[in-house]
Amino acid sequence: MIPVAGTHAKHEIALKGIGVSPGIAVCDAQLLAPHTDRTVQRSISADEIPSEIARFEEALIATHDQIKHIQKQVGEVLGDEHASIFDAHILVVDDRTFIEDVIRSIKNEMVNVEPILRAVSNRYADMLSKVEDSYLSERAADIRDVTKRILANLAGESLDQMKQISKPCIVVAHDLSPSDTASINKAMVKAFITDLGSSTSHTAIMAKALEVPAVVGLHNITAVASSGDAVLIDGAKGLVFINPTEERLRAYEKRAEEQEQILLELDRLRDKPPETKDGYLVPITANIELLEELDAVGARGAKGIGLFxxxxxxxxxxxxxxxxxxxxxxIRAAESQYPSPVVIRTLDLGADKLPAGFEMPDELNPFLGDRAIRLCLSHPDLFKTQLRAILRASVHDNVKMMYPMVSCVQEVMDANTLLRQCMMELSQEGVAFNQDMQIGTMIEVPSAALIADIIAPHVSFFSIGTNDLIQYTMAVDRGNENVAHLYKPTHMAIIRLIDHIVKVSHKHGLWTCVCGQMAANPQLVPLLIGLGVDELSMSPSQAPLIKDVIRKLYYSAAVELAQKALVSSSAERVDQLCHDMIAQIAPEVLELSE
Known part of the structure; x- marks a missing residue:
């Protein structure tokens, strides 16, 4: 229940930001003061250099221990998937190149560590932030977050303002780092709102995982709100009301009760089939990253894994x-889901994300570089090790495999050649595997979509990664606020590409899955089904909402919607058609997702 506060003397202020974690919350604001940078430069003598380096190394050790502690806490509460966010922070604080750069500058410039650390950190972060890539932008934020913590340890200060909150509130801040968000005490912090932030940031991911309502990207909320102001936030719609009216509070109290009832009803669909009202079955599978997520697949109503x-x-x-x-x-994944399918994607690594012990030259734009299937084919020993492991797991006949970021048929043929070599090796060694394991390919770049008919004879299925397909087709980085408005899943080019892929797939007797964000968007599900997509794969948490849409949909109506969309003149028109259909068949979905 939302408490209805007393009459407010101040006027209501309504703001619109980016809703990154759904939910409704009402409480007094608690404005977090930005961390003060009191870096002072002072000259040091040659005799002081060892002690200054020792100060730096002690601060590094303290920072490392603090991050590990935060990571452990997050792992215990949310699981390893979310704890892994802090792997990047650990890499920064343990990076010998970064550390040696600071130590060398202390020796050369003969000044204390604080300004040196600040300068080196800014240089590294600035280099990354200039690359128009959301993943690398997050790495720049990681560097700044770790640097802030090291500087605080050098000064003997604490950054954990969240732990000092002693009464229920809605946190208002310029920005929150992942470690700030991880320190949230849900008993005290009912929601948070920030000036900065995007839907793809680690902070947004953490907020959703913690199920704390959050709105980011408000630009000037720290200038508009003051500690003690009454605040109402609607995390689904990205709305924030400072000093809400009594009428507003009553309306949202009713809405919160309605949402709670809707969620209870969705939970009851867990074991129901994802079948339209006229009997068309659309399997719902899950996207997972870590083995710890396996239990969540069936718990939320998905059947099997469409993207591992x-x-x-x-x-x-x-x-x-x-x-x-x-x-x-x-094998663990296959056994946990049997007999439902488990589709294992081969390595999608690149210069932007590399494992320990694997060296690659830096690339200016790694998302267009040596990555995914390209990297695997250029490192056959690495690739064959994975192919052999997947083949061994295929002794469970629910295992399927697919190649990522294919851009030409030769890549598929070369990968299949290596796969056959692995099969021969395992046969000679007497190791069991499924010789008829289905092999598929991701369709996530326009070139692959346009030559789907040439690729089709070499595979058993297609999996459309709509996130990258949209990004590469539209030449838009959705993490870049300046162009994010151009990232349109319903752009005619995207709809026509999906239509083409599905038609080619069916002509060649293949099946097609969508495993990108379009599959998790309830308003776009009727469109995808109408275009003939055979399966939808998404985060397990989205499965109940998508199943609800499917079960209230007529397949014939979805086909009619898709035909209208294919002859529409704009993305906005398609959006409206999709919205109107959901408003008609499942209005409760709009209540939770808009």
Missing amino acids: RTEFLFLGAGSLPDEDAQAEAY
Whole structure:
């Protein structure tokens, strides 16, 4: 229940930001003061250099221990998937190149560590932030967050303002780092709102995992709100009301009760089939990254795994996992879901994300560089180790495999050649595997979509990664606020590409899955089904909402919607058609997702 406060003397202020974690909350604001940078430069003598370096190393050790402690806490509460966010922070604080750069500058410039650390950190972060890539931008934020913590340890200060909150509130801040968010006490922090932030940031991911309502990207909320102001936030719609009216509070109290009832009803769909009202079955599978997520798949109503991102087995390890370790992980996934399918994606690594012990030259734009299937084919020993492990897991006949970021048919043919070599080796060794394991390919770049008919004879299925397909087709980085408005899943080019892929797939007797964010968007599900997509794969948490839409949909109506969309003149028109259909068949979905 939302408490209805007394009459407010101040006028209501309504703001719109980016809703990154749904939910409704009302409480007094608690404004977090920004961390003060009191870095002072002072000259040091040659005799003082060893002690200054020792100060720096002690602060590094303290920072490392603090991050590990935060990571352990997050792992215990949310699981290893979310704890792995702090792997990047650990890499920064342990980076010998970064550390030696600071130590060398202390010796050369003969000044204390604080200004040196600040300068080196800014240089590294600025280089990363200039690359128009959301993943690398997050790495720049990681460097700044770790540097802030090291500086605080050098000064003997604490950064944990969250732990000092002693009464229920809505936190208002310029920005929150992942470590800030991880320190949230849900008993005290009912929600948070920030000036900065995007839907893809680690902070947004953490807020959603903690199920704390959050709105980011408000630009000037710290200038508008003051500690003690009454605040109402709607995390689904990205709305924030400072000093809400009595009428507003009553309306949201009713809405909160309605949402709670809707969630209870969705939970009852867990064991119901994802079948339209006229009997068309659309399997719902899950996207997972870590083995710890396996239990969540069935718990939320999905059946099987449509995308197992295997690179996270590599990124979280201190060294490259060998064949046995990989096979054990894949077998565990297969056994947990049997007889439902488990689709294992081969490594999608690149210069932007590399495991320990694997060296690659830096690339200016790693998302267009040596990555995914390209990297695997250029490192056949690495690739064959994974292929052998997947083949060993395929003794469970629910295992399927697919190649990521294919851009031409030769890549598929070369990968299949290596796969056949692995099959021959295992046969000679007397190791069992499924010789008829289905092999598929991701379709996530326009070139692959346009030559789907040439690729089709070499595979058993297609899996459309809509996130990258949209990004590469539209030449838009959705993490870049300046162009994010151009990232349109319903752009005619995207709809026509999906339509083309599905038609080619069916002509060649293949099946097609969508495993990108479009599959998890309830308003776009009727469109995808109408275009003929055979399966939808998404985060397990989205499965109940998508199943609700499917079960209230007529397949014939979805086909009619898709035909209208294919002849529409704009993305906005398609959006409206999709919205109108959901408003008609499942209005409760709009209540939770808009």
